[in-house]
Amino acid sequence: MGEADLNFLSGKVKPITVGVVGPESAGKTTILGAFYLLLGRGALTAEGNSFSNSYTLAGWEAVAACLRWKPGQPPSFPSHTSSRAARAPGMLHLAFRRKDGALRDFLFADAPGEWFQKWAVNEQAPDADGARWIARHADVTLLIADREALAGPKMGAARNDFQLLAQRAVAESRGRRLALVWTKGDVDVAPAMEAQIRKAVAPDSSSVPEFTVSVHPRGDLDAGDGFRGLFQWILGSTRLGVDLPATGASGHDPLFLFGRR
Ligand SMILES: Nc1nc2c(ncn2[C@@H]2O[C@H](COP(=O)(O)OP(=O)(O)O)[C@@H](O)[C@H]2O)c(=O)[nH]1
Ligand SMILES: [Mg+2]
Numbered sequence: 083m084g085e086a087d088l089n090f091l092s093g094k095v096k097p098i099t100v101g102v103v104g105p106e107s108a109g110k111t112t113i114l115g116a117f118y119l120l121l122g123r124g125a126l127t128a129e130g131n132s133f134s135n136s137y138t139l140a141g142w143e144a145v146a147a148c149l150r151w152k153p154g155q156p157p158s159f160p161s162h163t164s165s166r167a168a169r170a171p172g173m174l175h176l177a178f179r180r181k182d183g184a185l186r187d188f189l190f191a192d193a194p195g196e197w198f199q200k201w202a203v204n205e206q207a208p209d210a211d212g213a214r215w216i217a218r219h220a221d222v223t224l225l226i227a228d229r230e231a232l233a234g235p236k237m238g239a240a241r242n243d244f245q246l247l248a249q250r251a252v253a254e255s256r257g258r259r260l261a262l263v264w265t266k267g268d269v270d271v272a273p274a275m276e277a278q279i280r281k282a283v284a285p286d287s288s289s290v291p292e293f294t295v296s297v298h299p300r301g302d303l304d305a306g307d308g309f310r311g312l313f314q315w316i317l318g319s320t321r322l323g324v325d326l327p328a329t330g331a332s333g334h335d336p337l338f339l340f341g342r343r
Contacts, residue, residue: 083138083173083189085215091137091175097187098319099173101216103251104226105243106195109265113224113295114174114192115146116309122146125306127178131317134177134185141174145192149297178317188316191216202247217254222319224312225251225262227279229269241278248282259319260290267296267308291315 201213231240
């Protein structure tokens with residue numbers, strides 16, 4: 083889905099937009115692919131939220147196809163999300179029906195990491211339109227901390243980049259929901275590094291929800307558990323409805339006063 087298609091969906095009720103914010107190769111597309119695979123097995127949501135529909139099944143398939151096990155072919159990872167010349171991110175849509183019958187639409191913005199890297203350095207960067215779009219529209223921001231990068235040979239640079247990005251994302255989120263999501267949870271990171279990352283997200287030691295995901299099972303933990311926990315939190319997001327004040331104004335409308343002659 084592109085920006086133009088959104089009018090169609092937003093005409094009903096404004097969907098909840100989830101922005102996945104992080105550098106290149108941090109595991110952003112893998113999160114979305116994992117959500118979709120779990121959804122297909124009926125293992126993504128609990129009873130209170132049942133899957134209703136999606137306008138972008140082909141898009142989800144494209145993201146998740148390579149994560150699937152096929153006979154004789156182990157799963158691989160999604161191919162690189164290219165930045166092309168797009169100014170707005172590609173959107174993936176899912177709608178869930180709650181117990182009370184209400185439908186809720188979610189849009190997941192999967193953007194190339196390059197956008198965020200440019201945006202972190204310069205908020206006004208001309209080729210960071212997509213990152214600005216997500217920052218402006220996201221009701222929920224998933225700020226991605228890549229454990230592999232934070233434990234690798236370039237961990238210092240990865241930490242500095244994260245701090246810069248976190249500062250920008252936290253400032254932009256202004257009271258909207260934001261979570262710290264550790265990807266590649268199978269990789270060990272030094273406790274001191276973890277502390278620095280947490281501090282970057284919550285400099286005033288406010289509490290920011292934290293999740294860890296991995297495509298590899300860890301101990302007793304099924305690989306799906308991390309993704310499920312994260313999705314459960316996303317589903318808890320609400321958007322306040324607009325209450326139009328009731329007025330007696332219709333009595334002043336000429337049509338209702340004089341009718342149509
Ligand atoms: N060890 C480990 N590596 C992962 C995991 N998830 C993703 N990766 C690696 O990270 C790479 C980038 O993932 P991708 O989802 O394309 O990242 P994106 O650029 O942020 O969308 C993949 O090709 C994998 O090599 C994970 O759970 N554990
Ligand atoms: Mg990607």
